[in-house]
Amino acid sequence: MSTVRGESLLVESPPVAAVTDPPTRPAGRRTPRLPRSVLRRPGLVLALLWLLLLVVATVVPEAFTSRDPLATNSPDRLLGPSWHHLFGTDQLGRDQFTRTVHGTSRTLPAALLAVVIGLGAGTVLGMLSGFLRGWVDIAVMRLVDVLLSVPSLLLALALISVLGKGNTVNVAIAVGIVAVADTARVTRAEVLRVRESLYVEAAHSGGATWRRVLLRHVLPNAMGPVWALTTLVFGAAILGVTTLSFLGFGTQPPTPEWGSLVSSGRSYLEQAWWMSILPAVVVALTVLAANRLSQEINSDLGADR
Numbered sequence: 001m002s003t004v005r006g007e008s009l010l011v012e013s014p015p016v017a018a019v020t021d022p023p024t025r026p027a028g029r030r031t032p033r034l035p036r037s038v039l040r041r042p043g044l045v046l047a048l049l050w051l052l053l054l055v056v057a058t059v060v061p062e063a064f065t066s067r068d069p070l071a072t073n074s075p076d077r078l079l080g081p082s083w084h085h086l087f088g089t090d091q092l093g094r095d096q097f098t099r100t101v102h103g104t105s106r107t108l109p110a111a112l113l114a115v116v117i118g119l120g121a122g123t124v125l126g127m128l129s130g131f132l133r134g135w136v137d138i139a140v141m142r143l144v145d146v147l148l149s150v151p152s153l154l155l156a157l158a159l160i161s162v163l164g165k166g167n168t169v170n171v172a173i174a175v176g177i178v179a180v181a182d183t184a185r186v187t188r189a190e191v192l193r194v195r196e197s198l199y200v201e202a203a204h205s206g207g208a209t210w211r212r213v214l215l216r217h218v219l220p221n222a223m224g225p226v227w228a229l230t231t232l233v234f235g236a237a238i239l240g241v242t243t244l245s246f247l248g249f250g251t252q253p254p255t256p257e258w259g260s261l262v263s264s265g266r267s268y269l270e271q272a273w274w275m276s277i278l279p280a281v282v283v284a285l286t287v288l289a290a291n292r293l294s295q296e297i298n299s300d301l302g303a304d305r
Contacts, residue, residue, distance in 0.1 A: 117176025122183025130191030175240035190222035235290035
């Protein structure tokens with residue numbers, strides 16, 4: 001209220017908008033993020049469950065079967081799949097499901113060892129190549145080009161001939177060396193991308209040593225695609241170990257292994273198809289599960305970027 005020449009003037013202030021709370025979602029409609037994402041990705045759930053079953057079969061095969069994988073029974077030879085023999089029997093009456101389960105303890109650790117060798121050596125080579133550049137980069141990339149110029153199966157066979165056949169560890173080493181080239185290329189590309197970032201330049205400007213910059217800044221931020229590559233390498237390692245075992249370079253019979261199980265049924269495909277087909281289905285499902293998991297990791301990395 002103000003007075004001008006004896007007259008009272010009412011000065012009205014501009015209207016003030018009412019302050020209200022932001023709209024909230026009804027409590028009954030809220031869905032936890034994790035269950036909702038799981039429901040939207042049933043393929044990922046099935047892949048994880050399958051891989052979990054394989055881990056259990058590797059550690060405790062007796063959780064799935066109590067039979068002896070080496071026990072023979074002539075009256076039960078070449079029986080088809082049934083509730084008593086889920087995968088049928090082979091030419092000696094041995095239960096194929098039992099042999100497949102126990103073969104997991106040979107094939108899966110060999111594939112994991114190949115992944116450790118391939119990713120370990122490949123990550124170190126790619127990291128040094130992308131960060132140091134110069135003659136180190138040239139030398140490492142020429143080695144990678146040589147490895148990539150040879151077909152993977154031929155290179156694995158050449159390594160097996162040097163290391164010696166009949167040993168699953170040698171098979172894993174050969175498959176792991178084959179995987180070094182792809183891992184080194186992916187790691188090098190990521191290191192080249194990260195080393196040009198502003199926080200890396202700031203670390204250099206702050207006086208940090210190259211080892212500190214590499215281990216504290218470059219390597220942690222370049223490992224995302226490498227972790228995604230891990231599952232792909234695992235699937236390729238399963239195929240590599242199984243293929244070499246199929247060709248007779250892995251553990252020798254009668255010890256069960258996925259590749260040798262598929263190989264032993266080749267002569268009985270017409271009368272006992274289950275001997276080769278069902279273990280091969282297990283191999284295929286394992287590779288598909290690993291690829292599905294890798295696809296999910298790649299999609300998450302793409303969303304973060």
